[in-house]
Amino acid sequence: xxxxxxxxxxxxxxxxxxxxxxxxxxxxxxxxxxxxxxxxxxxxxxxxxxxxxxxxxxxxxxxxxxxxxxxxxxxxxxxxxxxxxxxxxxxxxxxxxxxxxxxxxxxxxxxxxxxxxxxxxxxxxxxxxxxxxxxxxxxxxxxxxxxxxxxxxxxxxxxxxxxxxxxxxxxxxxxxxxxxxxxxxxxxxxxxxxxxxxxxxxxxxxxxxxxxxxxxxxxxxxxxxxxxxxxxxxxxxxxxxxxxxxxxxxxxxxxxxxxxxxxxxxxxxxxxxxxxxxxxxxxxxxxxxxxxxxxxxxxxxxxxxxxxxxxxxxxxxxxxxxxxxxxxxxxxxxxxxxxxxxxxxxxxxxxxxxxxxxxxxxxxxxxxxxxxxxxxxxxxxxxxxxxxxxxxxxxxxxxxxxxxxxxxxxxxxxxxxxxxxxxxxxxxxxxxxxxxxxxxxxxxxxxxxxxxxxxxxxxxxxxxxxxxxxxxxxxxxxxxxxxxxxxxxxxxxxxxxx
Numbered sequence: 485x486x487x488x489x490x491x492x493x494x495x496x497x498x499x500x501x502x503x504x505x506x507x508x509x510x511x512x513x514x515x516x517x518x519x520x521x522x523x524x525x526x527x528x529x530x531x532x533x534x535x536x537x538x539x540x541x542x543x544x545x546x547x548x549x550x551x552x553x554x555x556x557x558x559x560x561x562x563x564x565x566x567x568x569x570x571x572x573x574x575x576x577x578x579x580x581x582x583x584x585x586x587x588x589x590x591x592x593x594x595x596x597x598x599x600x601x602x603x604x605x606x607x608x609x610x611x612x613x614x615x616x617x618x619x620x621x622x623x624x625x626x627x628x629x630x631x632x633x634x635x636x637x638x639x640x641x642x643x644x645x646x647x648x649x650x651x652x653x654x655x656x657x658x659x660x661x662x663x664x665x666x667x668x669x670x671x672x673x674x675x676x677x678x679x680x681x682x683x684x685x686x687x688x689x690x691x692x693x694x695x696x697x698x699x700x701x702x703x704x705x706x707x708x709x710x711x712x713x714x715x716x717x718x719x720x721x722x723x724x725x726x727x728x729x730x731x732x733x734x735x736x737x738x739x740x741x742x743x744x745x746x747x748x749x750x751x752x753x754x755x756x757x758x759x760x761x762x763x764x765x766x767x768x769x770x771x772x773x774x775x776x777x778x779x780x781x782x783x784x785x786x787x788x789x790x791x792x793x794x795x796x797x798x799x800x801x802x803x804x805x806x807x808x809x810x811x812x813x814x815x816x817x818x819x820x821x822x823x824x825x826x827x828x829x830x831x832x833x834x835x836x837x838x839x840x841x842x843x844x845x846x847x848x849x850x851x852x853x854x855x856x857x858x859x860x861x862x863x864x865x866x867x868x869x870x871x872x873x874x875x876x877x878x879x880x881x882x883x884x885x886x887x888x889x890x891x892x893x894x895x896x897x898x899x900x901x902x903x904x905x906x907x908x909x910x911x912x913x914x915x916x917x918x919x920x921x922x923x924x925x926x927x928x929x930x931x932x933x934x935x936x937x938x939x940x941x942x943x944x945x946x947x948x949x950x951x952x953x954x955x956x957x958x959x960x961x962x963x964x965x966x967x968x969x970x971x972x973x974x975x976x977x978x979x980x981x982x
Contacts, residue, residue, distance in 0.1 A: 530728025531976045532748035535670040536762055538770045539678055539741040542777035545766040546744075550671040553652065553909055554747045557722030558595075558618040559668075559732050560660030562676055563641045565614060568607065568626055569684040579608040588634070589624040593661055596621035597698070611687070612696040616705040618721065620659040627658035634658055642947060645672070647782040648679050654912070654947055662724050664978075665910055665942075665949060670745045675780055677719060677732050677743035682779035691718030691734075708752070709733060713760050715767055726976065729755040735763045740770035899938040901982045904957040906935075906967050908977045910949040914939055917952040924954075924975055931969040932956075955982070 533549035544550075571577040582604040590601045597619045599605060605613070610626055613619040627637030634657055641655035650672035656663040681688050694711060695704045706721045715737035722730035729749035735742055744762050749755025908924055911917040921937035935956035942949050957963035963979035970977045 528728075528750055529971070530726065530748040530750065532728070533670040534744070534746045534758070534762065535674050536742055536744040536766045537674045537678070538766075539681075539736075539743060540773070540775040540777065541771040543771070545742065545769060546762060547670075551652065551669050553667045553669060553911075554730075555662075555666055555724055555727035556653075556660055556668045556673065556747075557724045557727040557730050558660040559673060559720050559722040559730050559745075560641075560655065560658065560666065561614045561618060561623050562673075562680060562720050562732060563645065563655065564623050564626055564637075564658045565611060565687075565690075566676070566680050566684070567630060567637070567640060567644060568611065569680070569687045571630060572607070572687065573684065577607055579606065579611075581607045583607060583610055583622075583625050583629045585621065585625050586628055589621045589628060592620040592624050592659060595619060599625075609698060611690050612693055613698065613703070615690050615693050615718075615720070616696055617703045618706055620661055623659035624657070639947075644782070645676070648675055648780060650675050654910075654949070660722055660724070662726065664907070667910065670747055673732055673745045673747075674743050677734060677745065679780040680719075681734065682781070688718070691720070707731070708756055709759060709763075713763055716763060726978075731755050731759050733759055733763065735767050737767060739772040740767055742767050742770050899936045899955055901938075901955045902957050903982055904960055904963040904979060905953045905955050905982050906957065906963050906970070906977050906979050908952040908954075908970070908975055910942070910951050912947065912949055914941070914950040917950040920952045921954070924952075924970055924973075927973045927975075928966070928969055929973070931966050935966065 531549070531552065531554060533552050533554055534546065535544065535548070535550040536546035537543070538545055568577075572579070583606070585599045585601060585603045585605065587601040590599060590603075595618050597605075597613055597617065599621055605622060605625070610622050613622040614626075624634050627634040631637035631640055637658050638655045641658070642653070645653040645655065645668075650668070653668040653672045654665055656665045660666065692710065693705060695702055697703075707718070709716045709731075710718070713735070715735040716733055717736065718734050720732045722732075728747065729752055730747045731745070731749070733744045733746075735744070742763070744759060744766070746755055746759050746762070749758060908920055909917070911920065917939045918937070921939075925932045925935070925937065932954055935954040937952070937954055940951040940953055942951060954966070957966065957979070960979060967977045967979050
């Protein structure tokens with residue numbers, strides 16, 4: 485293969501370290517020439533993650549921060565194309581189907597084709613525009629033409645991701661343009677890289693397009709590894725300031741096949757160098773025999789747990805919530821550093837009222853409804869009133885023993901939200917958001933000693949997320965200083981008005 489020859493597997497960490505040193509020396513103009521104004525010069529340090537998977541065996545060949553939440557940037561468009569390919573496969577669209585460009589699509593930020601409202605582009609042109617130029621106006625138009633609006637399309641994308649097993653991924657738009665709720669992981673993206681090839685081998689070939697002619701212009705592919713690194717056959721690049729320089733790659737040679745993801749490169753050059761070394765070090769180690777793992781296919785959503793009690797019980801507000809929209813002082817919001825992998829199975833949540841109903845796994849006995857029917861010293865009845873007696877029993881009925889009494893926990897003090905707050909991330913589990921806050925405070929070196937952690941519940945595209953935030957900053961400068969301290973300790977964050 486091309487690149488560095490004679491590299492053993494043991495030398496890979498050293499090579500990656502060398503690439504990191506090279507990154508620090510990279511001229512920031514490398515990004516500016518491509519329209520990426522990340523600022524900060526040599527201090528630019530986006531959160532890094534990487535993963536390499538052997539497609540035939542499913543074995544993980546390399547992993548760094550593979551479950552850490554990251555922004556996908558334009559790698560988002562792989563899922564956008566997945567859903568478009570689905571329309572082609574089902575006969576709902578053809579390669580010649582015209583897609584109309586709305587005013588909303590036309591005003592998307594670059595990179596884009598610059599199409600005007602009312603213009604049309606064929607499905608095949610749209611595919612090539614996403615694969616090569618990563619056109620945001622075209623990505624938005626695809627979503628609108630399929631789902632009616634980009635928001636509805638983002639919901640479709642998220643549902644599809646979860647059906648594929650990408651449990652920590654949430655989409656907010658079709659392009660990957662900055663959005664604090666657009667999150668994924670390196671592990672999830674390796675699932676998508678395999679799924680789109682397994683499901684659509686006929687259309688996957690478009691990711692090999694190096695350039696295409698569009699109305700008098702020749703548009704080149706942003707993926708510089710195509711044709712330069714032996715075996716690489718796709719698939720997608722991405723960049724935002726908070727994500728860093730991202731790359732999803734597929735490579736195969738001599739019956740060996742891997743997919744690899746690099747997130748958070750400091751420049752195009754360093755990202756490409758890291759990916760090149762990962763491909764060259766791991767592709768020779770991949771399994772060359774017959775495939776031993778099943779193709780990545782969609783699975784049914786996890787069933788919801790049964791509701792134990794039919795009547796609502798009293799609940800309390802556990803945390804203070806700030807109202808209003810984010811006004812980020814940076815280009816885009818960051819989602820932060822995770823604690824443990826998210827668990828989307830509500831049955832594992834304990835003692836948590838949901839919508840006023842106790843769900844299974846809460847620790848309550850099966851006859852909890854009977855206890856709620858009459859006031860009791862242990863369980864709250866509707867309205868939150870407590871009594872002193874158990875429900876009566878009919879002759880011959882065996883009455884269940886009274887559950888042990890429990891002490892009412894003191895209600896947490898409301899958090900006073902200051903003019904400025906910092907946000908670490910948006911998790912789909914409140915416990916994980918609190919864990920992230922606790923770890924951040926512990927590792928901040930005293931910078932957050934007087935800050936007040938709180939979570940904020942938000943619903944985006946039908947998905948509920950919990951923002952992990954710190955209050956306690958009266959000015960933007962103090963919030964930024966705290967955020968910088970967190971970043972030095974491996975977290976991502978952003979400062980925002982409350």
